[in-house]
Amino acid sequence: MDKLNQAKIFFNTFYKCIKNIKMYGNVKSNFEKFLDETYEHLQGYLNSFGPLVLNIEESKIMFENNTIYEDKNKITSLPLYFYRNGIRSITFLDAIEKREIEKFITIISQHDFSIHMNLIEDLWVENFSNILFYFVEEAPKDYSWMIEKDVPTDKFDFTLEKTESSFLNFKKIEGKEEPSIITETLENERTESVLKTVLNIYLLETDEEKRKEILTFIKDFIKTAINEGNIIELISVVDFSKEAQIPLKNFEDLIYSESALELYFNYLQDKDKREKIAEIMINGGGKILPSIKEFLKSVDSPELFKFFKNVVIEICKKDKDALSFLLPVPKSFVPYLLEIISIVKEPSYSDFIIPFFKMEEFKNTAIKIFLEVAHREKWFKFLNEDDDIRISILRNIKSIENENEFKIIREKIVDNKFWSLHPEERENLLRIFSSWRKEDVLPVFEMMLRKFSLKKEIISTKISIIRILSRMGKDGISILKKFKKSFILRNAIKEVLKNYGKN
């Protein structure tokens, strides 16, 4: 391929890169691809023909007196942007590296072509090794009049001609020790400067309107941090705000935006940052739980489950209603949810446990936690549930505490189905029932003893009643005495009466 064509192809891909950044900003959709192509074409040219020089005219990019690109648009023209900034030629050298051309493209693309006038200064600070520029600078104004009393004016030449300047080198500085300390200090300070400075300016200001205005800069800072995925800066916002006692409420919409939360989730693998992220999330309260709920769907690490468990516990401690935003949770998170409920111990959470009564693997833990958390009236509602639940609940009821509970238990005891219940359940019901007032309990027990049956389980239950009655003092004993002659019960009664007599 000839020189001209090769230069044209290079410039076209180079320009594509610039347009790509201009259109898509940080997303840089096809940027990498275009950058590779640009670098490849540039290398192709440099290897075949040596240094590549592009000259700049007002609306044209020239290569050896040929126009390779032209754009007369005053707003978007790249040649005009170069030209207005004083750049007249750009030379690429063959040792150029990809990152150098990438940096060059990024600097060119970062500002509005129609207004930015510091392109030379932007390029100057970068010290490019393989890109040379020729540029002109505006000559300074003539202020000789202000010193003409002291100085013969003919000694000064203040004609407004354009002057050339160059990218000067920095001299090598002798003695590395101090500069390296300084550079290190500078780096440390740089990371915290933006926020610290703006917050300090904010804190010194007393005018509310100005304060609001200053806060917008902090918001911009947060937005940039989120867009650039800079978790460190985002974390520093929280830290500094805390330090400066600025309520995070001011930035809530940003700090807990979907993209910010996504950023926190992405950094959870980084153990050093977890603690800070947890702090931010906890401060976010219930509103971040729907996002956590979504994220949990993609988590399979017990470590992360544990992390979220702790976060949710802290959130729920402050805001009891929050937990509902987390539900339903993926099956793998259920044990952690139960733990959350067990730790927070909020009675209203008992309803969230109920679905797990039906899940074999969680049933026992769920019932246990239910009993720890739920109000007693909820327990009694579950006395009609299936066996395991009922039995577990009965096991945990120590005594009857009110009339209503008495009624429920009485009803179960007098019901005909009572005799077909599991013996343990029957035992527990009798035990609980016996904890209520004697005048209500004794007639029921007497009635139960009167029930005629030769069935083994009925007899064993009657024996249980006898034992209970024996512990109920004089009134219980007087009932037992009524059944002393019962063929079936007499031995058992004799036994308890003997012991009663001893006592």
Added chain:
Amino acid sequence: MEKIRNLILYLTISIRTGAFFEKSNETYRKHIQRLFEIIADLLKERGDFTLKMKINYIFLDDDRIDVSLDIMGPYRLLLNELTIRNIEEITFHKGLEKEELNDFIFIISRTFPKDSKDFEELIGYLRNRGIKNISITMLSKEQHVEQDKSFKREALKIFLNSIFYLKDAFESLYTNEQINLTKARKIIKLFTDYVLQDETFMIGLTTIKNIGSYTLNHSVNVSILSIALGIKLGLEKRDITELGMAGFFHDIGKSNISEEILEKPAPLTEEEFEIIKKHPHWSAERLLLIRGLKNIPAFALRGILEHHIDYDGSGYPKLNIEKPSLFARILRVVDTYDAMTTARCYQKAFTPIEAINYIISKKGEIFDPVIVDKFVELLGTYPPGTIVQLTSGEIGMFLEDGNIAILKEGGSKIETDTPRKKVKKILSGEEVNIDPTSIFIKYTSMQ
């Protein structure tokens, strides 16, 4: 023509990269390889040849190299690289080897001989390193003087221009208009270029005081001195630019304070001093609100906000920080020095040495010790603007690089003299009724 263009291109870029990279660096090695190939080719074709600089032109032996736009950039850069090293000619001889060229470029890229003594030392060093097939000659005195003259005039123009730029900036604040920061960045870049080219002259320029107004001239001086100190401390260009901006705008909040207070020829009342103490906050806040963080780097803002906070944390405003930032610590030293050496309506100017002694006495308390040491080193034994009586009885003022202006007819005429005249004693400007500003401007105009 292409060979000559490439010679200029690769000679320039090799010198530039040699200053930044070690010899083992891939980029640098590639440039040296290419340069060697080009020179070897030319040596084969023409025999020994010389690149010669004559006032803004480069000659190859006796032929002036045509300057097309294609070569303009490297051409100007090479002129500059040679000028700042005082090199007039480079001759390449047959038998040149690559390693010899490598050594030569590496050494000259990092060497900036100021006078014939330095230059002789450089030639001796090159010889000792076994570089026999490249020779250099020093810029002729006439050329050197010519380059120097034009540089100093240009620097003075920029200096004055910047004071008036700041005047416009202050006025923009009164009318709530935007400050033109594009221009500020251009000025700071030029200051940096000039300090790199001739540090002592630029420091000398800061003996000019009270042009326009105290605050305007002082801000420009603080900017230049900060840049020079920043370079001395080894900061990167980006940081130097931000530091220069901080110096430039550090007192812009004083636009909120009335002239009566700023120029009060008596001690300030407590209330008035409370107002003065607000200016660092006002400076930083006004810049932030007017131009936003995109245009004013946060590091510069922080320097401005903290420039009256002492090294030990005292000072004003009271902020929630352990110690001031690096930029603030630099500004604290430079700001104090320039303020003390400027005559005010309420205070005579201290001599530069008095100001330095005060700063040294407060090392570790008000000022950062590392920065103070570097600043003292930067200003030298007799900082520019120091007025002295010589053993000859004459009165003189130190200018730049130890040069003295000998004052004749009560200072209305000056003669510059070679450095190291014996100093009998240091005087204050007022003792002999001499204004350092007018002496320095006279000196620059003599160039």
